[in-house]
Amino acid sequence: xxxxxxxxxxxxxxxxxxxxxxxxxxxxxxxxxxxxxxxxxxxxxxxxxxxxxxxxxxxxxxxxxxxxxxxxxxxxxxxxxxxxxxxxxxxxxxxxxxxxxxxxxxxxxxx
Amino acid sequence: xxxxxxxxxxxxxxxxxxxxxxxxxxxxxxxxxxxxxxxxxxxxxxxxxxxxxxxxxxxxxxxxxxxxxxxxxxxxxxxxxxxxxxxxxxxxxxxxxxxxxxxxxxxxxxxxxxxx
Numbered sequence: 400x401x402x403x404x405x406x407x408x409x410x411x412x413x414x415x416x417x418x419x420x421x422x423x424x425x426x427x428x429x430x431x432x433x434x435x436x437x438x439x440x441x442x443x444x445x446x447x448x449x450x451x452x453x454x455x456x457x458x459x460x461x462x463x464x465x466x467x468x469x470x471x472x473x474x475x476x477x478x479x480x481x482x483x484x485x486x487x488x489x490x491x492x493x494x495x496x497x498x499x500x501x502x503x504x505x506x507x508x509x510x
Numbered sequence: 511x512x513x514x515x516x517x518x519x520x521x522x523x524x525x526x527x528x529x530x531x532x533x534x535x536x537x538x539x540x541x542x543x544x545x546x547x548x549x550x551x552x553x554x555x556x557x558x559x560x561x562x563x564x565x566x567x568x569x570x571x572x573x574x575x576x577x578x579x580x581x582x583x584x585x586x587x588x589x590x591x592x593x594x595x596x597x598x599x600x601x602x603x604x605x606x607x608x609x610x611x612x613x614x615x616x617x618x619x620x621x622x623x624x625x626x
Binding site for chain 1: 514544552553554556559601605613614617618619620622
């Protein structure tokens with residue numbers, strides 16, 4: 400079993416839809432959870448950073464962490480064609496330990 | 511926010527030559543930087559952790575003598591691909607974290623290496 404599981408998709412939605420992206424993990428030591436967006440041939444861009452359980456909202460993006468279920472989510476409201484990219488979850492246990500990555504979910508938002 | 515600058519963004523080199531990739535933290539100090547490799551439609555694979563003033567820590571299966579890492583200052587780490595071969599062609603990305611802030615890791619824009 401991989402430490403982090405993420406459905407690679409592809410996921411295709413119409414413009415304006417609410418998008419839900421998810422990752423599950425197995426290591427209960429993970430405390431820091433991140434979502435990155437990566438466009439083709441570019442480095443990942445940090446979207447959301449959360450510590451421990453709870454919700455965090457930033458504009459159209461909402462990140463949720465449920466440590467009891469070892470499940471994290473990223474919601475995108477009012478999705479736009481410019482949101483079309485690969486979304487990767489990443490997490491670590493702190494103290495500069497290496498990030499553990501999901502495979503990434505490919506998202507296409509159709510106009 | 512934190513910015514990481516990576517150069518060059520793309521490079522083509524001949525087999526047997528060496529290529530150096532630079533990674534700079536522009537507005538923060540990074541005692542630790544990370545080097546990743548990414549193949550098409552795959553996730554990031556950590557190659558090594560670059561520590562300022564000391565030797566890098568390489569992941570299992572990554573050749574230390576082939577991928578030379580130098581982290582000479584708190585804002586600069588370099589990755590040199592020595593004696594490059596076509597199978598080294600890939601997308602290389604560095605990242606760093608502002609140790610002074612409680613934040614995620616910032617990535618450079620990546621370097622696409624093509625060895626011909």
